[in-house]
Amino acid sequence: MKNWGFKISQPRTIDFDTADLKEFNKLIEKVPSSKRCLMCGACSATCSASNHTDFNFRKCHLMYRRGQFDGLAEELNKCMLCGKCKLVCPRGVNTRAIIYNMRIFLNDLNYKNIE
């Protein structure tokens, strides 16, 4: 068959009845302002890391909300924590704290000296 450079994408239906929202609730406790996010994408537009790669904070945040954690930890490692996203957010969401806490929750790297 001819290769058109396109392929049929896998279905990405999310069933919120079965989605794992435990982690997201944990995040809301740490960063209550994450509830205010309206997914406008201003954070991703200004992102220094997005300038180099397809890293996308909005996508990461959405994946986390929906409980899709595959490869998310590695993706979050691309962030440089520079904090530009936090300053441009029109809803005053502490995006940097969201990223930081997502990293703590998902990553194998964690505090050295704190239990």
Add this chain to the structure above:
Amino acid sequence: MNYHPFILPFSIGAIFLFVVIAFKFFIWIKNLDRKQRYFVNKNIFSFKTIFAVWEIIREALIHRNIYKKNPLLGYMHMSLAFGWFLLIVVGKIESSFYAGTFFEEPWLAIFFKYFAKEQHEFFGAAFFSFAMDFLLLIIISGVLLAVFKRFRSKFLGMNKATKHNKFDRIALASLWWIFPLRLLAESTTAEISGNGNFLTGSVGNLLSELPVEAMELPVWWAYSSVLCAFFISLPFSRYMHIPTEIVLVFLRKWGATIGEQYSGLTDLQINSCSRCGICIDACQLNFAASIDNVQSVYFIRDTRYGNLTDDVANNCLLCGRCVEACPVGLELTLIRQQLRNKTEIPGKHYFDYTKAEISHNKADVVYFAGCMTHLTPTIIIAMKKIFKEAGVNYWFMDEDKGICCGRPMRQQGYIQQSKDLISKNMRLIASSGAKLLVTSCPICYKSFTEEYVFDIPVMHHSQYINTLLEKKLIKVNNTGISMVFHDPCELGRGSGIFEQPRKILKQIGELRSCKIEQENSLCCGGSLSNAVIELETQIKIRNHALEVLTESKPEILATACPLCKKSFVHGNKAKVMDIAEIVANNLNSHSNNCERKQKSSNEQKIVLEKN
């Protein structure tokens, strides 16, 4: 032999204390890292040791730093520390003269009045008797102040006192009881055998109505037991700072500083915290945002007892106001960064997606705007205008596809990732062949000066503009506009740059001073280092800072940090401008004649060489 069983609690307590302290010090000194060990070995037999002894007298005994905070508070600490020290020393000399040997029973000095009941004629007996009473009076005045402070801390210049845990309460209670009981014990003995002086004798007279004979032994037992309780609780309470601070002063004078990783010196600093609570009053989270459980004193305490939570560790602006206020001189922000450290995966690289490794632009000056400056493009435009005016051959390094300097990562404890970014930026800067690095962001500046290894000088744009003005490469008009300068944390307290921005502003207009500035300047609240507080809290901190800064109603609130500017702009209190914008707006371009343009390239070289 001068012996009575009531010396036993005291002796047991004292032996326990020495064993525990020796054990703790052994562990901490063993855990010093390699750099700290190097400095200790290098400087242990130098003049620095003498300076350390001088500082110990000044700080650990006389408490000069606390006097600066409040004279009454200073007197309270000095009367207890220096008074007790003298009481021990003078008491020891007195008992040595009495016994005729230096090696009398060690407890004789402590319970001297009981054992030396008969009036003995030894050298200076009258003087010693007077001196001991006098010192006891001084200490008791300190104890009274301390008790008073517990209930009315404002009277001694502290808006908020530390909330103590149970170890501290036991130690504090026994400390308070030591001296009144000593007075009581000595007075009863004085009443019985008449060996008192002006204080113990008079108090003894007051007691004459009571059955002093029956009271005498119980009060001496109580005095000894309270000493025992204090000695046993000391190593586990805030009073561990008494022995630890002395060791810390030596290490500090020898040049040992806190590094990236937790080490023995961190333990020493944590145990040197006396929990005086001076940092609570300095903390903006406390007085502007009413958060009162994360201040350095509580952070250090939680770390020491092993119940630190990440919320406490992360809830700090790292502005450094507490470091400035700390009378012990602890490196509180660095300790906090150490506790935030994350585990590392050796050999892993995180930012391989950045392609630029080598610069193809050769220039004299590299300009690194920094991430934050890209959100305040007026600063970039202003800097470009200034570079052009001065005729500088510069390369705008992060105009497009720049990466972060690595400091936000470092502050959050991701050291490995931070080093990754640093090495990338360093290679890029080195390949440009530049002789000077200019940055617009104090966060980047701090990172460049402390964590990068360069052989070229680094300047913040306020320093750079000041040099350009001094060399007359640019000229500014004096418009007489009124301004207040806000010192960014990382530039002022962090890097000690206070003068240059003020020099520039004075050439442009009228620089007004403000109530809290320079070393004590307030944080704008926008600090990246705090990963806990939300926008609402930041706004409280910002509004408080703005109120202080705009008290004199300046036309312009000048700052030198894009993040501070960004925070203050939304406060709508005054027109907020970066120092580069103010200079660019007031450039005197008409006087820019050909002569100066020729001069500029030569002078530029001199500027570079000088740095």
